[in-house]
Each structure stands twice: as C-alpha cells, then as structure tokens.
Amino acid sequence: MYWNNVINFYNNNFNYLLLILFSYIPVVFLSIRLMKKYNPLPIKNIMFIWNIILAIFSAYCVKYISIPLITHNLFGNKISICTDIISIKDDTLAKWRFYFILSKFPEMLDTAWIILRKKPISFLQIWHHFSVCAYCWILVYSTNYNEGGHGTYFAAMNSFIHMIMYFYYAALTKFNIRNITISKTITTLQILQMLIGLFIHFYKTIYCVNHYIFEQTCGYIIYSSYMYLFIIYYKNRYIN
Numbered sequence: 001m002y003w004n005n006v007i008n009f010y011n012n013n014f015n016y017l018l019l020i021l022f023s024y025i026p027v028v029f030l031s032i033r034l035m036k037k038y039n040p041l042p043i044k045n046i047m048f049i050w051n052i053i054l055a056i057f058s059a060y061c062v063k064y065i066s067i068p069l070i071t072h073n074l075f076g077n078k079i080s081i082c083t084d085i086i087s088i089k090d091d092t093l094a095k096w097r098f099y100f101i102l103s104k105f106p107e108m109l110d111t112a113w114i115i116l117r118k119k120p121i122s123f124l125q126i127w128h129h130f131s132v133c134a135y136c137w138i139l140v141y142s143t144n145y146n147e148g149g150h151g152t153y154f155a156a157m158n159s160f161i162h163m164i165m166y167f168y169y170a171a172l173t174k175f176n177i178r179n180i181t182i183s184k185t186i187t188t189l190q191i192l193q194m195l196i197g198l199f200i201h202f203y204k205t206i207y208c209v210n211h212y213i214f215e216q217t218c219g220y221i222i223y224s225s226y227m228y229l230f231i232i233y234y235k236n237r238y239i240n
Contacts, residue, residue: 007140007141007143017105021130024129024130025130028111031112032121035115040116040117043113043117044173051167052170054103054107055162055163055170058160058166060096061096061100061159062159062160064092065093065096065152065156078208080149081203081204081207082209083149084146093152097155101136101139101140104132104133105133122233124233131222132222135218138215138218145212147210147211147215150200157197164182168182168186184234187238191230191234194223194226194230201223
C-alpha cells in the first residue's frame with residue numbers, strides 16, 4: 001500500500017520536518033524585524049509565478065483527490081470516514097494526498113511575500129500555516145491507529161478552494177484584477193469548509209471507533225479556531 005511509504009517518509013525525516021515547523025513562527029517575527037530597515041521589495045512577478053504553481057498543483061489535487069472522492073465513493077460515507085478504504089483501493093489518490101500534505105510546508109512561503117512587501121500579517125495567517133502543517137502531520141501518524149479516511153475529505157475540500165484562490169491571487173498580482181464577489185466567495189467557501197470539517201469530526205466521534213483521541217481533539221480545536229477567525233475576517237473586511 002502506497003501510504004506505508006508516506007509513513008516511512010515522515011518517520012525518516014522527522015527531525016527535518018520538526019525543525020521547519022517550529023522555525024516558522026520565530027523566522028516570521030525575525031523577518032518582520034529585519035524588514036523594518038528596508039523598503040518593500042518589488043516581487044509581483046515572483047508572486048505571480050508562485051500563485052500559478054500552487055493553483056495548478058491544487059487543480060491536480062482536485063483531479064486526483066476531490067473528483068475520485070465524489071465519483072468513486074462506492075463504500076458509503078460511514079465506511080469512507082471511519083476507515084481509509086478509499087486510499088487503500090486507490091494508490092493514485094493516496095499519492096496525491098501525500099503531495100497535498102507535504103505541500104503545506106512550502107505554502108509557508110505565502111507569509112514571506114507579505115513580509116517582503118511590508119504588509120500587515122494577521123494572527124489568522126500565522127496560526128493557519130503553523131497549525132495546518134502540524135495537523136496534517138498528526139493525521140499521517142493517526143493512520144497507524146487505523147483512524148479513518150476523514151483526512152481525504154479535508155484534502156478534497158481544501159484543494160478545490162485553493163485552486164480558485166490561487167488562480168485569483170495570480171490574476172490579482174499580475175493584472176490587478178480585483179473582484180469583491182470572487183474574494184467574498186472564497187472566504188465564504190473557507191468558512192463552509194470549516195463547518196463541514198467540524199461536522200465530519202462530529203460524525204466520526206459518534207459513529208466511528210476512535211483510538212487516537214489526540215488527533216480528534218486537535219481537529220476540533222483547529223477547525224473551530226479557523227471557522228471563528230475566518231468569520232471575524234469576513235466581518236471586518238466585507239461588512240465593517
């Protein structure tokens with residue numbers, strides 16, 4: 001099964017991944033301090049290329065994770081949430097789910113573009129990038145406990161939203177195409193993603209056998225905090 005290779009990869013590179021994860025927040029604050037001495041950098045072309053790369057990558061994740069989850073989920077929601085049977089039956093999906101999880105580390109560079117342009121950084125930005133990396137890692141480890149395939153649902157939703165978001169960011173960066181409707185739609189989808197994520201966690205708590213309570217607890221904390229912070233973001237940006 002391909003997922004065994006994923007577990008081995010994380011086990012073999014544990015120290016390196018841990019170093020990247022726990023270096024993120026100190027590096028962010030150190031970089032903000034250093035940039036006080038400099039003017040904002042002209043990095044729009046770099047940002048455009050970066051956003052296009054992530055948009056295309058997300059589109060591939062939609063193709064190999066989101067669409068198969070919808071069209072080939074012949075096992076029923078309970079089995080596909082309580083077990084990881086879809087990943088076991090579909091090595092391609094398992095492979096792209098691993099790529100998706102691993103992509104959360106380079107996605108931290110999103111914060112770099114904000115710092116280099118001397119734009120304000122929100123708590124949502126820092127908390128999201130740090131916690132999503134940590135939680136994806138916890139989800140990988142949870143497969144040792146046969147905890148289920150709920151992570152596939154999370155990856156499927158997030159890939160679809162990121163595909164839209166990064167294509168929009170690319171257009172915004174390169175052509176200054178700013179559309180409030182698209183922006184509001186993306187934030188609304190992110191809030192909806194968190195709501196569905198909480199529902200899946202609740203469903204798993206009620207109907208599945210849960211061995212790894214730490215993962216389940218982290219899931220509730222992370223999805224609840226994301227939903228709250230995105231609602232506050234929506235309120236401050238589009239209502240107030």
